Amino acid sequence: MAWLDTASETFVARYDERDTEDAQRVLAQLEHARPRLQKRLGVEVGELSVVLHPTSAQLDAAQPWLVLQRSRTAPAARRYVVGRVTEGELHVLAPRVLAARASNVEGSLELLMLAPTALLAKRLLTPDRRRRLGRGRRPPPDAPWRLEGAAQFFSGQTRHVRPAVVLRTHDGPPPSFPPTRRDALLLGGTVFDLLAREEGEEACVELARAPNPAQALERAFHGRPVRQTEQAWRSHLARLARPAG
Numbered sequence: 001m002a003w004l005d006t007a008s009e010t011f012v013a014r015y016d017e018r019d020t021e022d023a024q025r026v027l028a029q030l031e032h033a034r035p036r037l038q039k040r041l042g043v044e045v046g047e048l049s050v051v052l053h054p055t056s057a058q059l060d061a062a063q064p065w066l067v068l069q070r071s072r073t074a075p076a077a078r079r080y081v082v083g084r085v086t087e088g089e090l091h092v093l094a095p096r097v098l099a100a101r102a103s104n105v106e107g108s109l110e111l112l113m114l115a116p117t118a119l120l121a122k123r124l125l126t127p128d129r130r131r132r133l134g135r136g137r138r139p140p141p142d143a144p145w146r147l148e149g150a151a152q153f154f155s156g157q158t159r160h161v162r163p164a165v166v167l168r169t170h171d172g173p174p175p176s177f178p179p180t181r182r183d184a185l186l187l188g189g190t191v192f193d194l195l196a197r198e199e200g201e202e203a204c205v206e207l208a209r210a211p212n213p214a215q216a217l218e219r220a221f222h223g224r225p226v227r228q229t230e231q232a233w234r235s236h237l238a239r240l241a242r243p244a245g
Contacts, residue, residue: 010034010045015052015094022095023052026116033117037154040205043124050116052094056101059083063091076167077186079103080111085119085126092116105167107160118155125150125208145179146216149188150208153196158189165190165240175237177230178217187237194236195220 002017008027015023027050034045053059060067063084070081079101083092092115093101102109125147152158168175168186179187192204203220210216221229 011048011050011090013050013052016054019052019054019094019096025095026050026052026092030116030120033120033155037117037121037124040154040201041121041124041209045120045124047088048090048120048123049088050090050092052092054094054097056093056097059091059093072181073185074168074171074182076164076171077183079108080115080164080185082112082115083119085123087123090116090119090123092119105163107163110160111157111164114155114157114160118151118157121151121154122147143178144181144184145188145191146208147188148184149179149190149192150204152185152189153192153204154208158193161186161189162240165237169237169241174234177226177233190237190240191217191233194233197236198232 003014004017004020004023006013006015006020006023006027008031011027011030013023013027030050038044051062053062059082066081066084069084070078073081082098082101083090085091092098095113098112098115099109102112152161164186168183175183175187178191192207195207196204199221207216207220210219217229218224218226
């Protein structure tokens with residue numbers, strides 16, 4: 001297998017020669033998203049390499065954590081565990097492989113094709129918490145629902161998540177609030193979607209960037225008790241699960 005490198009203004013992509021055209025599209029997607037995300041989240045990307053993996057097996061071999069993450073994720077969302085970002089690299093399946101993973105429900109392909117942008121949002125949010133706490137201070141572990149949900153919301157994936165939410169509502173027991181690690185990838189964005197509807201996008205930025213995840217949720221909804229926010233969220237999920245139109 002021959003690997004090729006292509007640079008854009010900000011990123012350097014490494015990919016299989018079969019994915020040359022797709023690599024250009026991914027770089028264009030990331031360059032398009034970069035200034036919007038940087039401005040919205042107040043963080044610079046810095047140097048970042050983008051590795052487009054030609055097979056799922058190769059991605060899992062390069063990023064073994066994904067195998068465990070997939071096993072901990074609700075079945076309805078496992079097809080969307082397609083990449084991981086580190087401080088200097090963004091690893092994701094090549095677009096042709098992403099397309100092959102899509103289900104036949106509306107929105108599945110769109111969710112997958114926006115995966116590079118969602119991973120870029122994660123990269124911006126993770127070091128931001130360290131910076132806001134100050135040098136030498138380690139941030140507390142982030143809640144998976146918050147990081148996954150913020151990435152989904154700011155990448156635009158939440159516009160396409162309704163059919164997958166429908167599948168989750170029929171798959172196993174009702175989800176917890178806030179979503180557990182099992183539901184973080186699929187339902188985390190619905191918390192941000194509800195917050196945007198009630199308080200506006202700036203409140204979503206504050207929730208995503210707050211240094212202490214344990215206090216962030218209640219503050220985001222203007223101090224409303226978490227139990228009341230949970231009721232509103234479950235009503236929101238019920239609306240999403242209704243047939244479109």
